[in-house]
Every structure is written in C-alpha cells, then in structure tokens.
Amino acid sequence: MLKTLESLKLPNNEDCCSTSLAISPNGKYVATVINTYHIIVYQLNQHNQRDALASGDSSVGYFQEFKKFTTDHSKGINSLTWSPDNQCIATCSDDCSIEIYHMSFGKLQTLMGHTAPVITIKYSPKGNLLFSGSMDESIKIWNLGSSGIVQPETSFQNQNEHDNTGENLYHTLLLTPPMKTMSAHSDPVVTLDIPLLDSSIIASGSYDGLIRIFDTKSGHCLKTLTYDKDWANDGVLPIINVKFSYNGKYLLVKSMDGVLKLWNFITGKVMRTFVESFTGTLDGELPDVDMADEQASSSNIERESKKHNTKDQMEDVANVNDDEISLTGRHCTGMEFLYTESGIPLIVDGTETGDLIVYDVNSKKILSKKKLSTSCVIDLQVYKQLVCTLTLDGKLELFHWSTSDDVA
Amino acid sequence: MNLLLQDPFSVLKEYPENLANILETPLYTVIQKFSPNGDYLAVGCVDGTLIIYDMDTLKPIRILGSQRQKSNGHHEPQLEMFNGTHASVGHTQAIQSIQWSSNGRFLLTSSRDCTVKLWDLLHTNDASVTHTGNFHQCKSFTFDTFVWSASFLPGDTQCVVCVSTNALPFIIDFSTEVVCPIVDRERNATLVYDDCKKYGNSISNFVFEGNTQYASSLEEKPHSNDELLASTASGAVPNNVEKRNEEVNAERGFEKVLQKNIILVGTTKGWLTIYEMVGMNRIVFLESIKITSSSIKNIILSEAGNLLCLNGADRTIRQYALSFENQNDYNTEKETGNTQSLSNAKIALHFQHKYQDVINKLQWNSISLSPKYGEYLVASTHGSSAHDIYLWETSSGFLVRVLEDAGEELLNIDWNYHTMDIVSNGLETGNVYNWSIVVPPKWSALAPDFEEVDENVKYMEKEDEFDEYDEELERNDRNKLEEKDLDLVTCESFDVRGNAINTKIISIPLEYDKIVQLRNAQ
Numbered sequence: 001m002l003k004t005l006e007s008l009k010l011p012n013n014e015d016c017c018s019t020s021l022a023i024s025p026n027g028k029y030v031a032t033v034i035n036t037y038h039i040i041v042y043q044l045n046q047h048n049q050r051d052a053l054a055s056g057d058s059s060v061g062y063f064q065e066f067k068k069f070t071t072d073h074s075k076g077i078n079s080l081t082w083s084p085d086n087q088c089i090a091t092c093s094d095d096c097s098i099e100i101y102h103m104s105f106g107k108l109q110t111l112m113g114h115t116a117p118v119i120t121i122k123y124s125p126k127g128n129l130l131f132s133g134s135m136d137e138s139i140k141i142w143n144l145g146s147s148g149i150v151q152p153e154t155s156f157q158n159q160n161e162h163d164n165t166g167e168n169l170y171h172t173l174l175l176t177p178p179m180k181t182m183s184a185h186s187d188p189v190v191t192l193d194i195p196l197l198d199s200s201i202i203a204s205g206s207y208d209g210l211i212r213i214f215d216t217k218s219g220h221c222l223k224t225l226t227y228d229k230d231w232a233n234d235g236v237l238p239i240i241n242v243k244f245s246y247n248g249k250y251l252l253v254k255s256m257d258g259v260l261k262l263w264n265f266i267t268g269k270v271m272r273t274f275v276e277s278f279t280g281t282l283d284g285e286l287p288d289v290d291m292a293d294e295q296a297s298s299s300n301i302e303r304e305s306k307k308h309n310t311k312d313q314m315e316d317v318a319n320v321n322d323d324e325i326s327l328t329g330r331h332c333t334g335m336e337f338l339y340t341e342s343g344i345p346l347i348v349d350g351t352e353t354g355d356l357i358v359y360d361v362n363s364k365k366i367l368s369k370k371k372l373s374t375s376c377v378i379d380l381q382v383y384k385q386l387v388c389t390l391t392l393d394g395k396l397e398l399f400h401w402s403t404s405d406d407v408a
Numbered sequence: 409m410n411l412l413l414q415d416p417f418s419v420l421k422e423y424p425e426n427l428a429n430i431l432e433t434p435l436y437t438v439i440q441k442f443s444p445n446g447d448y449l450a451v452g453c454v455d456g457t458l459i460i461y462d463m464d465t466l467k468p469i470r471i472l473g474s475q476r477q478k479s480n481g482h483h484e485p486q487l488e489m490f491n492g493t494h495a496s497v498g499h500t501q502a503i504q505s506i507q508w509s510s511n512g513r514f515l516l517t518s519s520r521d522c523t524v525k526l527w528d529l530l531h532t533n534d535a536s537v538t539h540t541g542n543f544h545q546c547k548s549f550t551f552d553t554f555v556w557s558a559s560f561l562p563g564d565t566q567c568v569v570c571v572s573t574n575a576l577p578f579i580i581d582f583s584t585e586v587v588c589p590i591v592d593r594e595r596n597a598t599l600v601y602d603d604c605k606k607y608g609n610s611i612s613n614f615v616f617e618g619n620t621q622y623a624s625s626l627e628e629k630p631h632s633n634d635e636l637l638a639s640t641a642s643g644a645v646p647n648n649v650e651k652r653n654e655e656v657n658a659e660r661g662f663e664k665v666l667q668k669n670i671i672l673v674g675t676t677k678g679w680l681t682i683y684e685m686v687g688m689n690r691i692v693f694l695e696s697i698k699i700t701s702s703s704i705k706n707i708i709l710s711e712a713g714n715l716l717c718l719n720g721a722d723r724t725i726r727q728y729a730l731s732f733e734n735q736n737d738y739n740t741e742k743e744t745g746n747t748q749s750l751s752n753a754k755i756a757l758h759f760q761h762k763y764q765d766v767i768n769k770l771q772w773n774s775i776s777l778s779p780k781y782g783e784y785l786v787a788s789t790h791g792s793s794a795h796d797i798y799l800w801e802t803s804s805g806f807l808v809r810v811l812e813d814a815g816e817e818l819l820n821i822d823w824n825y826h827t828m829d830i831v832s833n834g835l836e837t838g839n840v841y842n843w844s845i846v847v848p849p850k851w852s853a854l855a856p857d858f859e860e861v862d863e864n865v866k867y868m869e870k871e872d873e874f875d876e877y878d879e880e881l882e883r884n885d886r887n888k889l890e891e892k893d894l895d896l897v898t899c900e901s902f903d904v905r906g907n908a909i910n911t912k913i914i915s916i917p918l919e920y921d922k923i924v925q926l927r928n929a930q
Contacts, residue, residue: 085917105924126447126915128462128469145462145469145918179465184854197899197911199464200410212854215410217464220849222413224856245896262894266412268856272890337896345896362893 002358002368002387005398006062010034012394020079020379021334021390024086027383029066031089032390033077039089039101041067044386044398062398071099072107079120084127092118098132098142111142113178119332122192124199129179129216131202133189139204140178141216180219184212190332191241195248203244203251203265209236211253213265225263227255240332246339254335258351262361274347274359276366331392334380340403341385348387348401350377356389358401372397411904418847419904423784423799424830427813428844429466431831433459436838439820441506445913446827448512451840452503456519458527460916461840463827469916472515472527473498473546498546499523505557507567513914516567518558524549524569526582529916549580549587672709678702678720680757697757699726706775710782715802716757717785719775725763725787727802731756761805763787763798770794773818777802779825784808788818788832797821797832797843814841826907 010018013035021032023044030042042063071077075094082089083100088108092098098111098118116136123130128145187207194202194216201222202214211225227237241254250271251263262272334350338358345361354373357366375392382388387399411419435453442449448469449461458472499519507516515527531545551569558569561579569578569587578589672682678700684692699718706719709730716728763785771790778784785800797811797818817835824831830843852860903909 084915087920102920102924105920108920108923124464126464127918128464128915143462143465143467145465145467201413210856213413215414215847217410218847218849220847221853222410222850223853226856247895247897247899249900250894250896269889270886271892271894273886339897343897345894361896364890 001403002356002370002399002401005386005400007398008063008396010040010394010396017392018378018390018394018396019077021381021388021396022080022082022089023381023383023386023388024082025084026086027386028086029082030063030381030388030396031080031082032396033080033091036076037071037073039069039071039077039080039091040065041089041103042396044383063396067103069101069106071101072110073097073099075117078117081121081123083123084125090121090123090130092121092132094118096134096136098130100130100144109144111178113140113181114138116188119188119190120192122194122202124194124216125196126199129199131192131194131216133192133204133206135188137185137187137189137206138181138183139185139189139192139202139214141180141182141219143179182214182219182221184214184221185210187238191239193242193244193251195244196246198248201248203242205239205242205253207238209238209255211239211242211251211263211265213251223265223268225251225253225265225268227261241335243335243337245337245345252335252337252347254333254349258333260335260347260349260359272361272364274349274364276351276355276357331376331378333377334389336380336382336387338382338385338387338401340401342403344403346401348380348382350380350389352376354391356380356387356399370399413853414847415850418845421828421845423778423809424828424843424845425809425811426843426846427811427841428829428846429842431461431466431840431842433838433840434468435459437833437840438502438838439504439506440831440833440840441508441822442824442827442829442831443508443512443913444510444826445512445910446824446829447913448916449831449840450506450508450515451833452506452517452519454502454838456499456501456503456521458498458503458506458515458517460515460529462916463829470529470919473525499525504555505559507559509560511910511912511914512916516558516560518555518569520554522551522553522555524551524555524558524567524580526567530914547582547585549585551578672707672716678704680704680707680718700724705772708775708777710777711779712781715760715777715782717775717777717782719772719787721771723764723769723771725772725775725785726759727761727763727785727805729758729760731758761800761802763800763805765789765798768794774820776821776823778823786811786821786823786830788821790817792817797830811843825905826903828905 010032011034012018016035018033021030023030028044030044031039032042034040043066045062045064071091071093073091073093073095077091077093080089080091087104088100088102090098090100094117096112096114096117098114098121100108100111102108111130111132114132114134114136116134118132118134120133121130122132128143130142130144132140132142134140185204185206185208187209189204189206191205192202200216202216203211204214205211209226212221213223213225214220215222237255237257239253239255241252243252244250245252245262249264249266251265253261253263255261258276260272260274261270262274263269264271331352333352336348338346338348340346346367347359347361349357349359350372351357354371354375354377356368356370356372356377358368359365360367372389373391373393373395377389378392379390380387385401387401389397389399391397431449431451433451433453435455435457437451438454439452440449441452442463447463449463451459451461453459456473458470459468460470460472461467462469499517499521501520504518504520505516508514509516513529515529516524517527518524526547526549528545528547549569555569558567558580560567567580567582569580578587580587672680678698679696680699681696682694684694700720700722702721704718704720706717708717708719709715714730716730718726718728720726768791772787773790775785775787778786782802785802787798787800789796789798795812795814795816795818797814798807799809799811800806801808811830814832814834816837818832818841819835821830821832823829828845831840832843833840850860852858899909899911901909
C-alpha cells in the first residue's frame with residue numbers, strides 16, 4: 001500500500017506551474033522547477049523515514065529546502081534531470097537550449113543546437129553523454145565528458161617546443177556542438193530512456209506514435225515498435241513515456257490514451273497491457289478517447305508555453321506542431337517501475353485524471369489507486385520504495401510503498 | 409544490448425576488419441591500453457603524459473600529469489621525495505607500461521623516469537595530499553633505475569615491478585606502500601639476496617614511508633595483508649649487462665607471470681627460463697629452454713594461459729601450447745589452500761606454429777593475442793615500408809587478414825574483446841589507429857514491417873495474408889502471451905559475444921573543477 005509521507009505545495013507564483021521533478025540517483029535530493037525559470041532542490045530526509053513510519057509522526061519534514069537557483073533560460077523549463085554522479089542538474093527549455101548546473105559550482109554549460117523547444121533530456125549511465133529530444137523531431141547526443149578539454153590544433157611536434165604544453169590541452173567550449181543528431185521521428189520527441197546498466201541503446205517515444213531504439217554509438221535506428229499495423233497512417237496514438245526495466249530487457253510504454261504496454265523490444269512483442277479500468281484479463285476495451293474534446297484542450301507542452309511565454313513562442317509551437325494538434329490532447333504524465341524490497345516489479349502510473357495507480361507487473365492487478373489531485377500527475381519519480389509525485393497544480397507529494405505483508 | 413538488435417553476421421565477426429577511426433593525439437603516443445570493458449583507452453605519451461580517451465566520444469576526458477611538471481620547467485627525473493606541495497604528479501619521461509585494474513578504477517603506469525605510479529581515476533582533484541605524503545589521485549614509487557614495466561597481481565592490491573638493474577622483480581603492496589624484491593630461494597640465493605640488499609638500501613631512500621617496513625620485510629617477509637599470489641599477472645625483467653646474472657642468462661629479456669604462479673623469462677640469448685612463485689616474494693627456478701639463438705623481443709600469453717607466443721629478433725614468432733602436466737594435483741592443492749608447494753609442477757611446451765614473412769623478411773615490432781583463448785595472433789611489422797598489422801589464426805597458423813590502412817609503421821597493439829577494437833600507435837605521427845567492426849545501418853529497422861532482401865523478390869501473396877482474424881481468438885492468443893511471468897530484474901551475465909559482463913566497472917567522473925576553472929579564466 002501507498003502511505004503518504006508528505007505533501008508540499010510548491011511556492012509557485014500564480015499562473016506558473018512546475019513541469020518536472022527529479023530525484024537524485026543517490027536518493028538524497030529532489031529537484032523541481034518553480035516559477036518557470038527557477039529550480040528548487042529539496043533534501044530528502046530519508047533517515048526520518050523509518051522512525052516516522054513507525055511512530056506515525058507526520059511532523060517530521062521529509063522535504064527540506066536545500067538550494068534554490070535561477071537558470072539562464074529565457075523561456076520555461078520543460079524537464080530536468082540529475083547526472084549519475086549526483087552533482088549536476090541538466091535542464092531543457094522552450095528556448096531550445098539545454099543548461100547544466102553544478103550543485104556547488106553553478107552553471108557549467110549551455111548546449112545549443114536544437115531548433116525547437118527541447119522536451120526531454122537524459123544522461124547516459126556513465127555520465128559522459130547527454131541525450132535530448134526536441135520538438136524539432138530530432139534526438140541529439142551531447143558529449144559532456146571532454147567539455148573541458150579539446151585538442152589543440154597544432155601538432156605534437158610544435159607542442160613540444162612550448163613550455164606549458166599541458167595548459168594548451170585544456171580549453172573550455174561553453175558552446176559545445178552536438179556530437180550526433182538522430183532525426184528519425186516525424187513528430188516531436190517527448191520521451192527518452194536508457195537502461196540503467198547499459199548505455200549502448202536509447203529508446204525514444206514520439207508523438208508520431210513510434211517507439212524507436214537507437215544505437216548510441218553509431219546513431220543508427222535498431223528497432224521500431226508500434227502499436228498499430230497502420231502505423232504510417234494518421235490516427236496513431238502519440239507516445240508520451242517510455243521506461244526500461246532494471247535489466248534493460250523490457251520497455252514500458254505509455255501512450256496518450258493512458259494505456260501502458262510492456263514490450264519485449266528484442267522480439268517486438270507486447271508482453272503486458274495495463275488499462276486503468278482493467279482487473280485481471282484483457283477485455284480489449286480501451287478507454288474511450290474523445291477526440292473532439294482533446295482538440296479543444298491543448299497539449300501539455302502548449303499549455304506550458306501559453307502560461308509563461310510570448311507570442312512568437314506560440315507561433316513556434318504552432319509551426320512545428322501544425323498537423324498533430326488533433327493527436328495531442330493530453331499531458332505527458334509520469335510513470336515508473338518500482339521494485340519491492342523482495343524484488344517484485346510493480347508499475348507506478350500517474351494518470352491524466354490525477355490518480356496514482358500501482359500495478360503488479362506479473363498479475364496485471366491494480367494494487368493501489370489513490371486520488372492525488374483534480375489535475376494530472378505531470379511527473380513521477382521512484383527511488384527504491386519511495387514515490388515522489390508532482391501534480392499540475394503544483395503539489396509535491398512523497399509516498400512510501402510497502403506490500404501488505406511488510407506492514408503486517 | 410545493442411548487439412542483440414544488430415545484424416548477427418556483423419556482430420559475430422571474430423576480428424575487426426575496418427579502420428574505424430584515428431585518434432589524433434596531441435602528444436606523441438608510445439603505448440596505449442584499453443580499460444577492461446573497452447570504454448576508455450589510456451594513452452601514454454613520450455613526455456610522460458597520460459591521456460584517457462572516452463571511446464564513446466573518441467575525445468580525451470582526462471589528462472594526467474601533464475600540466476604541473478611543464479609549468480615547473482622540470483625535465484629531469486625528480487628523484488627526491490614528494491613533499492606534497494610543489495612536486496610534480498605526473499611522469500616526466502616516456503611511459504613504459506600501462507595497466508588497468510580489473511574494475512577500471514586504477515591505472516598502473518611505469519616510466520623511464522624510474523617511477524611507478526598508481527592513479528586513482530575516481531579522484532579528480534590532483535592537488536590534495538594524503539597523510540602519507542602521496543596524492544589522493546596518485547601514489548608514486550620511485551626506483552633508482554629505469555623501470556621496465558609494472559603490472560597488477562590478482563586482487564589489484566599489489567603489483568610486480570621490473571627494473572633494469574636487477575634480475576628479479578619487485579613487489580609493491582599498495583595498501584602498506586611497501587616495496588620488496590622477490591628472492592630466488594633455491595639458486596644463487598645469496599647472490600640475489602645480497603644484490604637486493606645493496607639495491608634495497610638505495611631504493612629505500614626514495615620510497616615513501618616504506619623504509620622501516622622495507623627492511624623488516626626483506627629479512628622476514630611478514631606482511632600485514634599477506635595475500636598469497638596465485639594466478640595471472642605479467643611483468644618484464646630487463647637485466648643490466650654489468651649486473652648480469654650468468655645463471656639466469658638474462659641480459660635483457662621479458663618475464664611473464666603465468667597462470668597460477670609461474671614466471672617466464674625471455675633473454676637476449678634466446679633462452680626461456682621458467683620460475684615458480686612460492687608464496688609472497690619468493691621464487692624457485694624450474695627450468696631453462698633454448699628457443700632461438702637471437703634475443704626474445706616479446707613474450708605474450710593468452711588470457712586463458714593456453715598459448716604462449718615468443719617474438720624473436722630472428723624475424724620469427726613462435727607459438728607454443730602450454731599445459732601443466734600435473735594440473736589436477738595443483739587444483740586439489742589449491743582447494744585445500746596449500747599454495748606453498750608446487751615444486752613438482754611441470755610446464756609442458758608444445759611447439760605449434762612459426763610465423764614469419766618469408767618474402768620481405770620483416771621483423772615484428774609487437775605481437776598480441778586475441779583475448780581469452782587467443783584464437784588470433786596479431787603482429788605489427790617493423791620497417792619504414794611496412795604499415796601493416798598481420799592477423800593469423802592460431803589453430804591453423806594461416807594468415808587470415810592484413811590490416812593495412814594505417815599508412816605508417818605501427819608499434820604497440822592492444823585488442824579489446826568487448827568492443828572488438830584493435831588499436832595501434834603509429835611510429836611517425838604518434839596517432840592511434842583503431843580498427844573495429846563496422847556494423848552497417850539497418851534501414852529496415854526504421855519501418856517495423858519492412859524486410860531487407862538481398863535482391864528483388866517477386867511478390868507472392870501468402871495464403872493467410874489478407875484473412876480476417878477472429879478478434880476473440882487473437883485476444884486469447886494475446887492473453888496467453890501475457891500470462892507468462894516476466895523477469896525485469898535479472899541481468900544477463902554474458903553479452904552476445906560470450907564475454908562476461910562486469911557491472912562493477914567504474915566510470916570515470918568528469919572534472920567539474922577544471923571546467924569551472926577554465927570557464928572563470930575566460
């Protein structure tokens with residue numbers, strides 16, 4: 001069951017909303033966006049966790065404000081992520097740039113190169129590469145590893161004549177060009193994921209309804225997964241979230257209608273389907289998606305833009321997103337795997353309607369369902385048994401998962 | 409995981425065929441070594457600088473020990489002890505050997521400046537000093553002569569160092585920072601012992617903190633963490649002509665610590681001498697075999713220890729199969745924990761193949777075996793007209809491939825099995841050439857229902873191609889598929905090529921402080 005540990009209203013100004021949430025890989029910090037351009041980092045007081053659970057004492061704060069900083073982005077931040085070494089936060093924004101902030105040194109780099117808002121970013125597990133997916137329909141790979149070092153143009157013979165050879169080896173390029181661009185999608189790329197232990201592949205999900213797996217070294221597309229045989233035609237549901245399982249063998253995919261599918265991406269088969277209304281066997285009935293209604297509302301991204309951006313930004317979005325407005329009606333909601341202490345895989349899914357649902361992967365049963373908000377669960381992160389959610393109305397909540405046996 | 413999705417015929421090639429890229433190193437490269445899983449390449453340069461390349465990006469990510477010494481203007485080897493404030497961290501002369509620890513965290517380097525250094529790649533700040541006077545990032549051990557090579561012993565806590573004035577190598581224990589020589593107990597023990605004593609005194613002047621411990625360990629060999637040596641490691645013993653040990657016949661040669669605790673020493677007179685290591689820092693002479701009349705340039709062993717290749721100055725590479733005649737006995741001994749006695753162990757050498765270039769009569773600069781069982785042997789050719797790497801199959805002895813595209817004479821070779829990359833450095837430019845398996849792009853992957861065919865195929869409608877399926881049946885099929893339990897947690901322990909996947913490999917952290925420094929300087 002999910003136990004609420006803490007609920008926090010983010011200090012957002014009116015008509016600003018938080019878009020993204022990230023728990024550091026060591027589970028010590030939670031970072032989120034506030035007031036469009038600002039990042040707030042909370043320390044996650046985990047040492048309180050057991051005591052508080054035992055005593056039921058809710059006065060112990062789990063979120064403790066640790067740091068707050070202002071980014072140089074000129075438009076709203078779409079997503080943020082921690083580097084694997086817990087030291088940096090990368091942010092991507094509607095102003096087409098990516099920025100990297102070090103917790104103690106401040107801003108390290110700005111990565112420019114995308115021609116449209118950058119929607120999603122992901123670090124490689126080794127921390128040397130950054131992947132970004134953008135509304136310009138491309139995925140770019142950025143080299144962070146040698147950002148402080150570039151090779152001098154002079155050859156080594158000349159080098160040896162200088163006294164301070166070493167100094168010449170170090171340069172900083174604050175504007176690093178992307179290492180590689182993969183443009184295989186025909187609509188905005190909204191989600192990326194890399195297996196935790198293997199940086200050789202990356203999965204991308206796009207509004208064109210395709211999930212593609214790329215080789216990170218060569219940039220070649222290795223596999224394409226799609227729900228529909230008529231994938232080339234209109235009407236394919238956009239993909240809004242992809243997530244690899246811990247061992248990197250399965251890929252969980254969420255499409256715009258809120259249905260989760262677990263793919264064995266090697267064989268290209270769907271191994272599990274999770275539908276909210278669904279209680280055991282597959283009845284084939286997908287929740288009705290009212291297309292007209294969707295058209296009326298705007299997408300997550302567009303709504304963001306409207307909230308805090310200028311008119312030309314809107315035009316930008318409109319240009320890029322011209323023909324797929326009919327497809328985009330909902331938010332990119334969060335979803336994550338959760339592994340219980342005994343290693344049973346679960347899926348935590350945040351829905352459009354503000355519910356937090358926990359599925360058992362193997363039995364497909366809904367183990368828990370909780371109403372968090374009237375607006376949608378825009379982002380969700382899991383660290384061990386802790387679940388941290390962010391709803392569109394700016395509420396940050398922390399839950400602890402324990403199976404019923406554990407409680408007893 | 410990416411290999412599973414690629415063309416199996418490309419992935420399962422047994423050796424790289426195409427020159428994939430050239431690393432234009434800013435300094436002249438003398439030696440290069442892949443990290444255990446091929447993520448990084450450590451490049452040792454002629455001025456003692458170490459550059460670590462990230463093989464994902466093919467860009468340098470770390471430069472070890474270049475800056476300080478140059479800005480100090482020192483070019484002479486610094487033999488005085490570090491006082492921790494102004495001493496240079498890096499090597500000051502050409503790197504002789506590089507070895508990675510098995511988890512990829514440490515680099516062991518030896519250099520012509522008479523030092524052996526252990527680098528900790530997890531530490532980025534090279535200015536901080538430990539209480540022992542060593543740097544966090546780097547532990548340095550100084551000898552009074554040229555260091556030929558240094559290599560880890562199993563467990564990565566100790567290493568064997570071979571220096572040019574002594575017939576026998578030293579062992580450095582990193583945790584205690586003790587340096588002590590290995591002593592030949594049986595033969596001319598006194599000679600070697602005296603030698604070491606004399607030598608040891610001179611060494612102790614330069615060794616950190618080891619002075620007192622050094623003396624005691626020389627006499628009694630007590631060791632705080634006395635892990636007995638038992639398995640593979642390698643090193644080289646060159647011998648100064650003046651201090652030549654007649655009995656060992658080693659004027660200048662190489663040594664390999666083989667599987668278990670056997671040491672092979674090659675000499676300039678063409679002898680192969682076999683020692684056995686008994687416990688900590690003691691070795692016993694086993695036998696000496698005349699291989700050729702000219703000097704032995706390289707000795708290499710396959711990872712599994714089944715093949716031995718000797719590169720002789722007579723333009724010939726000889727390949728032997730190695731086996732232990734009483735291997736079973738040894739195994740049982742090991743099980744009972746008795747690693748002390750192996751004196752009845754007998755190594756059997758079976759001559760297998762001879763490799764030479766009969767037409768051009770080329771010398772071989774350097775040789776290397778493909779990892780694990782050494783199915784392939786590669787050798788770089790000597791001479792200004794030869795720019796090739798030859799690749800033979802060791803089971804048949806046939807030449808299977810010549811890797812040519814380098815355009816200059818090549819020196820050292822390293823082969824990584826995880827990424828199937830061969831690297832070699834050029835003699836003239838000092839660049840590093842990388843041969844790799846180039847997997848062609850799979851265009852059919854872009855469209856899920858496309859299929860790639862070699863030539864046009866006439867379309868034939870399959871019998872059930874346009875059949876209408878019963879939705880009920882289809883759904884049942886799907887349900888059946890979804891019933892099987894899934895394992896989302898267990899990782900594969902072997903990759904497609906059959907290599908063990910080591911998940912404990914450490915990735916080298918970024919140097920944020922350096923980035924910030926330079927950003928502020930701008």
